[in-house]
Every structure is written in structure tokens, then in C-alpha cells.
Amino acid sequence: MLKSYLASLSTALVLSTALIAPAHAETLRMASQGDATSLDPHSHNESFTNYFLANIYEGLVARDKTFEIAGQLAESWEQVDATTWRFNLRDGVTFHDGSAFAADDVIFSMDRALSETSNFKHVLASVESYSAVDDMTVEIVTKAPNPILLNDLLDLMILDKQWAEANGAAEPINLQAEEKAFSATNANGTGPFSVVSRAQGERTTLTAFEGYWGETGNVSDVDFTPINNAATLVSALLSGEVDLVMPLPLQDIARVEAGEGVKVVSSAEARTMYIGMDQWRDQIIESPVEGNPFLDLRVRQAIAHAVDAQAIIDRVMQGQATLATQYVMDKVNGYNPDLSRLDYNVDTAKALLAEAGYPDGFELTMDCSTDRYVNDGQICQATVSLLARVGITVNLIAQPKAQFFPKVVAPDFGTSFFLLSWTPSTMDSLNVFQNVLGTRDLDNGVGAWNISGCSVPEADALAAEAAVTMDAAAREKMLQDAMALMVEDVCLVPLHVQQLVWGAAENIDVVQHPTFEFPLEYFNVN
Amino acid sequence: MYFLLARVFQATIVMLCVALVGFLVFQFVGDPVLSLVGQETTVEDREALRESLGLNDPILVQYARYVVNAVQGDFGISYSFNRDVSEMIADRLPATVELVLLSGVLSLLLAIPAGIYTGIRRKGGIAQTIMAISVIGVSIPSFLLGILLILVFSVWLNWLPSFGRGDLATMLGVRSSLFTWDGLSHALMPAAVLCLFQLGVILRLIRAEMLEVLRTDYIRFAWARGLPGKRVYFGHALKNTLVPVVTAIGLQLSSLFAFSIITELVFQWPGMGSLLLHAIGQSDIPLLAAYLIFVGLVFTISNLVVDAIYVLIDPRIRHGAL
Numbered sequence: 001m002l003k004s005y006l007a008s009l010s011t012a013l014v015l016s017t018a019l020i021a022p023a024h025a026e027t028l029r030m031a032s033q034g035d036a037t038s039l040d041p042h043s044h045n046e047s048f049t050n051y052f053l054a055n056i057y058e059g060l061v062a063r064d065k066t067f068e069i070a071g072q073l074a075e076s077w078e079q080v081d082a083t084t085w086r087f088n089l090r091d092g093v094t095f096h097d098g099s100a101f102a103a104d105d106v107i108f109s110m111d112r113a114l115s116e117t118s119n120f121k122h123v124l125a126s127v128e129s130y131s132a133v134d135d136m137t138v139e140i141v142t143k144a145p146n147p148i149l150l151n152d153l154l155d156l157m158i159l160d161k162q163w164a165e166a167n168g169a170a171e172p173i174n175l176q177a178e179e180k181a182f183s184a185t186n187a188n189g190t191g192p193f194s195v196v197s198r199a200q201g202e203r204t205t206l207t208a209f210e211g212y213w214g215e216t217g218n219v220s221d222v223d224f225t226p227i228n229n230a231a232t233l234v235s236a237l238l239s240g241e242v243d244l245v246m247p248l249p250l251q252d253i254a255r256v257e258a259g260e261g262v263k264v265v266s267s268a269e270a271r272t273m274y275i276g277m278d279q280w281r282d283q284i285i286e287s288p289v290e291g292n293p294f295l296d297l298r299v300r301q302a303i304a305h306a307v308d309a310q311a312i313i314d315r316v317m318q319g320q321a322t323l324a325t326q327y328v329m330d331k332v333n334g335y336n337p338d339l340s341r342l343d344y345n346v347d348t349a350k351a352l353l354a355e356a357g358y359p360d361g362f363e364l365t366m367d368c369s370t371d372r373y374v375n376d377g378q379i380c381q382a383t384v385s386l387l388a389r390v391g392i393t394v395n396l397i398a399q400p401k402a403q404f405f406p407k408v409v410a411p412d413f414g415t416s417f418f419l420l421s422w423t424p425s426t427m428d429s430l431n432v433f434q435n436v437l438g439t440r441d442l443d444n445g446v447g448a449w450n451i452s453g454c455s456v457p458e459a460d461a462l463a464a465e466a467a468v469t470m471d472a473a474a475r476e477k478m479l480q481d482a483m484a485l486m487v488e489d490v491c492l493v494p495l496h497v498q499q500l501v502w503g504a505a506e507n508i509d510v511v512q513h514p515t516f517e518f519p520l521e522y523f524n525v526n
Numbered sequence: 527m528y529f530l531l532a533r534v535f536q537a538t539i540v541m542l543c544v545a546l547v548g549f550l551v552f553q554f555v556g557d558p559v560l561s562l563v564g565q566e567t568t569v570e571d572r573e574a575l576r577e578s579l580g581l582n583d584p585i586l587v588q589y590a591r592y593v594v595n596a597v598q599g600d601f602g603i604s605y606s607f608n609r610d611v612s613e614m615i616a617d618r619l620p621a622t623v624e625l626v627l628l629s630g631v632l633s634l635l636l637a638i639p640a641g642i643y644t645g646i647r648r649k650g651g652i653a654q655t656i657m658a659i660s661v662i663g664v665s666i667p668s669f670l671l672g673i674l675l676i677l678v679f680s681v682w683l684n685w686l687p688s689f690g691r692g693d694l695a696t697m698l699g700v701r702s703s704l705f706t707w708d709g710l711s712h713a714l715m716p717a718a719v720l721c722l723f724q725l726g727v728i729l730r731l732i733r734a735e736m737l738e739v740l741r742t743d744y745i746r747f748a749w750a751r752g753l754p755g756k757r758v759y760f761g762h763a764l765k766n767t768l769v770p771v772v773t774a775i776g777l778q779l780s781s782l783f784a785f786s787i788i789t790e791l792v793f794q795w796p797g798m799g800s801l802l803l804h805a806i807g808q809s810d811i812p813l814l815a816a817y818l819i820f821v822g823l824v825f826t827i828s829n830l831v832v833d834a835i836y837v838l839i840d841p842r843i844r845h846g847a848l
Contacts (some may be wrong), residue, residue: 031689035810037606045564122566128700152665173608184608199617202796202805227794228690228803231673235688371807402556402809409560410569425566435566437721443569 002487007163026525028222028508030244031233035201035226040183041157042112042172045119047423050155051517052373053205055222055477057157057189060087060106060138061150065522067331067513069150073101073158073190074138082145082470083128089136094211095160098193102133108161108170117172125445145468147475151426157268163188192216192521201226204518216349216521217509237262237503243525244510246518248503250318250375256503269500270332270514271423273373274492275383278416279442280453285416286365286395294416298356300490301506304342306347306390307383309495316378320501324494326487327432328421334429334466334479339487341494349390361391365414368396369404374498380419410442420451421498427515429479432462437486446478533833537826542593544822548815549589558809579605587709592815601819602812604802611816614801621691622790622797624702626782628713629720635774636721637728644729645736646759656729663726668719672792675715687712689794716793720786724778731774735767768839776832783824 036052037044054062060074071077074087093101110130113120126146133139138190142149164170169183188194192214194204206222225242227233230249236242238259248256248264256264277294278284284292293299313321322329325339353361368380377398384394394417399407408415424431439455440447469475487494500512509524559576576582601611601691633823640660644653678687692709694701703709739745740763748758787799794800798817805813 038608038788040608043608045566103677119562119564119567121571122568181603181608200609225690225794228790229794232676232794235673235676235681239684239688241680241688260737294835315726366768402560402807403554405560406557410572422565427775442569448569449565 025220026218027223028219028244028520028523028525029223029242030246031225031236031242032246033226033230033233036204038173038181038184038278039187039195039198040169040173040181040453041117041159041189042109042115042120043184045155047425047516051515052189052224053157053187053189053207054517055193055520056187056191057159058191059156059158062152062154063513063515063517063519065511069154073106075390077150082138083142085140085142085149086133087138089138089384091136093190093213095163095190096209096211097160097163098211099160099162101158101160101190102135103138105158105161106138107132108164111158112159112164112171113156115171118290119172121272122273123152126152129141145470147466147468147470147472148426148428148430151400151428152303155322155425158190159183160188165443193222197223212521214521217524219523219525222500222520234503237505240505243508244502244506245504246500246502247374248501250320250501250504251411253318253320253501261506263504263506264501265504265510265512266320266499267320267512268329268331268500268514269423269498269516270329270427271373271421272319272329272420272497273379273419273495274324274327275303275495276308276415276418276420276452276492278452279455279491280413284364285414285415287363289362289364290414293356293358293362296356297490298352299358300493301342302352302356302390303347303392304490304493305345305352305385306392307386307493308344308496309341310344311386312379312382313496316382317377317496320374320499321496322499324497326483326494327437327492328424328429329497329514332424332427332429334432334483335474336480336483336487338423338480339484342490346389353390353392358391361393363393363395364417365395365397365415365419366397367404367408369401369419370398372401372404373419373421376419383419383491396526408451410448413453415451418451420449422449422517425515429483430463430466433459433466433479433482437482437491439464452492454486454489456485456491459485459489527614532737533830538610540826541819541822545590545593545596545815545819548818549585549592552811553585554776555806555811555814556809558811560809562605596816596819601816604805604810604813606810608692611812614813615790615798615820618796618798618801620702620782621795622786622799624704624777625713625716625720625786625790625795625797628704628717629724630779630782632717632721633724633728637725638732638811639724641729641732642736642759642764645733645740648733649739655735660726661728663722664730666722667788668723669788669792672715672719672789675719676792679715685714688715691796716789716795718784719789719792720782724782727778728775729770732767732771737762737768739763739766765839769836772835772839773832776835780825780828783821 004478007335010150025080034048036049037046038049041053041057058072060072061069062072064070073090073093074089077085077087079320080086089103095101107130110124112118114124126142126149128143130138132139156212167182173181173184185198192212196205196207198204207214209221227236233245234252234255237245253264256262263464273309277300278292279294281292309323313319313323326336327340328335366380368376370377380398384396387394408418422432422436434446435449438446438450439460440450440453444449459482462478466475466478469478502510507526509526511519548677556569559572563572580588604614606610608612644656647653676688679686690712692703692712693706694703694709695705697705703713745763748762787802790797790799791803802817805817
């Protein structure tokens, strides 16, 4: 026993001298309610996992500190013609294990992202072919002109070919394969941080990569712990055991604001919440109503007039959200600043319902998750009482996401009235048209999340044109016009854009992006 | 020997039933495919993954395949961790074991003397105080007690860490956090929460049994014979209270194993309980199934052990009189 104490004492001494040695040596202790689901950058496409890994792995391009797309492993690029892009790779970049980065790593990573078990095939969906021109140049040819190729490439992380092949990780994790999934628990990227230890669900430690090519803040070590319980998470921040918690539960904002040495950091997130209404069935489900009231535009308008989104923001969201006028937030390309939302007006709503033949309202069922979005269950409860004021009786099915999503997503789309939200991962509204707003065409991968089943062919045409238009200004106009058409048709009832809310120690400088990224290389400990 | 073999056979049947019930329940935990893929994955890709994981097979086929593999020690790969399930459990088990041991030992050390004392001096002030505390222990839900402890000892006083398992050290080939100060300070609050509930239950049971036995005729005769108090209380009374007490302790300790979930959640203790919660959230069926089987196994084994202890402490069972 004495021996082990002495051993740990001497380790502690070594560690403390090691900590003193570099000029900037600061440990950032952070906690979140979830953990990255894997260290494999092509395996699980889940936002927290992607952004956690973006500290370890890098792509050809990335968002810089000001949220603009900038070169990362690609130093520069040029368009040879409408469909051919040439990327000049950055010189002198090495992976964490010391091996050099070159074009074959990029080609290998693209092959890997397209392999059977990858969850990132969509990133290269527009790409016809790719090849290495020389050791430091990669050429990508798209099927049609793709104005947002760079946005698509943001999520494509680059691995070391030799490392992956040597460790049996040439393909993303295959759940059927019996071999150990090496890349799920080990990582070798070019990013500013490398993995020191990894115990999923317990603790992950990172250390600043000494051979990193770029500028970084002063964070030298990262100690990450998932803390599932909200009360424990906040206590850990208040007692000074962690420096950063994300996200901070809304009900604890006041406690953190009142606490000493801690602060609340918040900014708008790219997630727009909305209510969806069945517009594709002849008979809505789980309702005694005959036929489908939502096929009538006046009923959809009535719902929009009846739901007091500002009250939901004030009461349910504790002010931590902004009113949504459309289905994307203002930092997303294609946002239309001229649009406004239908005002909250019970009388207008009632009049519209009467005109549509429902003077006494009707009864329907609403599906809602309770553990996916910020206060999602309470938002639905508020909606139920708001709609009761115009005579619409809502039976709420509030359920965990594990039950909610299988019920409402393709292929069944088993709901006629629901709460959902979307974050366009490319920060371009085309992504929203392809997934949420476009007329459902599952065989061509359009509208898989168009659970409402709404359809505005004119908007579809505009979006399709925008997808191949290289002129940025003309393209943006098309997307804005398409958005105006969707809003006019009340495809969905927009509610709010939620805020990213973090709790941090007073001496921590963070950078927040609307996509929930946490680029630790820009963080500082003062 | 025959007795033991019969019990082992029964235990096997129980385990098969546990696994079957588990599999039927898994139909309702949600769709694991949706927690595996991202929002941009196409419908066909999702369907292909579902097919390749065998989730489209009838439930009994999935069950049979699972049992055949499990008998060979293969519990499959966790969907959400991409690791062998048996490896995951082996990773997390020590954390739960040390919590259970620490709280079990604490509660026995406190409950047995306190139970005897309150049984003998049931009107005294100290006994009344002990009983009052035990009521609190039984009636306050563990998540509330845990949060209270964190608030007082971590946030206000800053004495103890609020979450996680501390540093590990190896002693006699066992790697545990109980061998370091840091580890002990992390384990203290969760162990106290688990202990307090056990303490209340065991203490009250011992007290009730003592009161019952002390009223019987043979104790009166023992007093009449002029035996010293020590012999009457410990030699005659306590020994006869032990059969129900041992049963209760056995069940309590195994339930600590299975249901330290809430305490592990509150203190972010990386044990089996937090693993289970994660598995439920992700619809991770291989992990859930293995957890269920493991808990079933713990209960079955602890019942076997309790049965064996009966034989030791009650001569009537040994001689077949009961």
C-alpha cells in the first residue's frame, strides 16, 4: 500500500513538473449530458459526436472562428470548370502518430466515407469521381454543378491510410463483423488535440498535439466527463469541479447567473422548431374527424394564428429562444429577411376554422418527444392548451425519442400532428428543401423527413434549380423565393430558434457556433 | 448434492425465462437503427442495416440465436459502443462491486448492533433516535438524498467531489478506487446513499425479530434460570432471529447490485447502472439483454448462497425437520 502511495506521489510530482514546463499549460475540464458515441469519424452521424471528433480529426475545409468556411487540410482550391474542383493540400501536416499527410489519405478517406458501413455517404452524394493529381493535389468531379460542395465537405474527416489499414479499420465499424472495432476507441487525426485516454460514458482525456500546423489557444489538456443527470451537471460547475458544461439546462440558468465565478454563455443555434400537420393522407390518423382538415389552407393558417409562439418562448423556454418566421434561422444561407409570421390572434383563428367548416373545432392526436429537444415535452403541453382556446382538442402522446422517432419517420410517417425540428448541417437552406420541405420522393432521396407530406411544386422547381446554380446571388434569391412559397403555404408552423446555452467558469473564453460546434483550439483559459 | 443440482437446474430455467421476457420487452424499447444512423441516411440504407442486424426476424428466432451464442459466451457487440458486450460489462462491473461492497459492509456494521440495541432497549432515547433516522433512510428517495448530499458537501462545503470515480490503485492484484484517498472520497457519498436505505430495512427487521423472540417462553425460562444477559441476548435470542434476517440481507445485497441505477446516475458513477441507462436511451438491445441476464444471475446465485447459509445456521433444516 505504502509502495503504491509512493508511486502515485512520484507520478504526481512528475506530472506537476510536466505541467509547469510549457508556457501555456491549462487543463479544460468539460462535461456534457451525452458522450461521443464513437471515435470513428465515419461511423455515427450525430452532431455531438461529429463536433467532438472535429477537435481530433480535420477535413479539407472547416468553419473558422468567425463561422466562415476556410481551408483546413486544403490550403486552397480552384474550380477548373463547372463540375471540376482542384484542392491543393497543406504542406507539412502530420498525423498524431507522426506520419505525414498526403493526397492518398484524402482519397482513402473518401473511399471509406462511401463504403457500405459508412454513415457519411451523403457528404459525397453529388460527387461523380475523385482522384489524386499528385502527392499534394486532389481533384473532385461532381455529377452536376454543385454550388455547396464546400459545405458538403465540412463533415468529411480525413484519416491516415496506413494507420487505418494496419489496424483493420479500413472501413467504418461494421456491427456484424466480429473483429474488434479499433477505430471506435482509437483515433489518429491531424487535429489540434490527440486522444490520451478514452472510456466511453466515463471519461475522455485529450492533449494538445505538439505538431499541429495551425494556431491554437492555450488549452493544453482536455478532461471530458459525461454527466447524465442535469442536477449533478450543474452542481459540478457550481462546486468548481468542471469549467464548462454544455448544454446548461434552462431551469438552472438563474442559479448559474447568481453563482460566483461562473457565467452563462448563449447564442442562437441553427435549430428551428416547428409543428407539422399531415397534408398527404385523405383521412388523418388517431382522430375522430372525418377526412383531413389540414388539406384546407385555412385550417393550417388557423393553427398558426392560434399557437402563441412568443408565449412559449417566454414561459417554456425562459426567454432562451427567438421567434422563427420561417424554417431556417438567419445565419443559414437562403434565409428570407422579408418574411413575417402569422400573428397570434384567437379570433382570426376561430374565423378561419369556421370558414373551413369547423366552427366548433375538432379533435386530433399530437406526437411529441420528451427527451430530444430543449423542453420539447413542455412545448407540446403549451400547444395543447393554446389550441384548446380555438376549440381544437388535442390528445398529446408525449413519448421518449426511442419511441417517438420510429413512429413518425419513414417509411410509416405514423403521425398527423407533431412537434419536430431541423438543423441544416450544411448551413444552407437547400439541405432543408432536400430533407424536410421538398415533395416526398424517397427513391431519389428527397423528403425523407417531410413527415407533413406537404408539397409545393413551384418551390421544388426553384430548389432544384438552386442546386445546380453556381452564381451565389442568383442562387440565394431562388432559395429565398422557395422559402417564401413554403411559408405562404403554411407547410409547417414555425415556432422558435432555440439558443445554445452553456455554463462556464468565469475565466474560460469560448467560441460558440450556431451548429453546436465546440472548436477547442479557439478556447482559452485565463 | 442432489439438492444443489436441483437448484442449479431451476436456476437455468429461470435464466432462460428472464432472457425471453427481456426479448419480448425489447420490442417496445424503440428502434435501435434510428439511434445508429444520422438524419441524412436514406430509407433504403436504414432498411439494409435493420436486415443485416437480424432485426426483421421473428422474435423467437432472434431469441434462439441469442441463447445459442450466449451459451458459448458470446453476448454480441453493443450497437452504441461498438465493443463486445462482455468486455463492457467486465469494464463496468468493478465500479458497481466496490460501491455495493462498501455500502453493504457499512450498512451491516451499523445495522446489526443498532438493531439488537433497539430491540433490547426499545424505550430508551438513543433507541428512539436511531429509529427516527432509520425511518428517514427508508422513506427518502435515493435521488433526492443524493442531490441533497451533493448540494451540502460539494456545492456549499466543497469537501467531497460530486461526480465520477476517483483514482484507481492496485492492491493484491485487485484494481479499485477504494485503495486511494481520492477514490474513497468519490465513493463516500454514493455509498452512504445506498447504505442508508439498506440500513433502515435491515435494522428494523432485526429489531422486530428480536422483539418477537424476546417474548417467547424459552427466553423467559432462560431469564428464570438466572442466565446472564449476554448469553440470553446473543446466545439464545439473536441466533434465532437470523433466518429471516439472512434472507433479507441476501436479497438486499443482490438488489443493491441490480438497482444502484439511480444512485449511479446521480453521482455519475461509471458502473453497471449507468451502463443500463445508456443502453435504454440508445435502444442497445445486446447490452440490455446481457444486463438482464447478468442481474438474473446475481439474484439466482445470491438465493443459492442464502439457501446454503440456512443449512448452516438452522439445524432444523440440516436435519430435515422442516
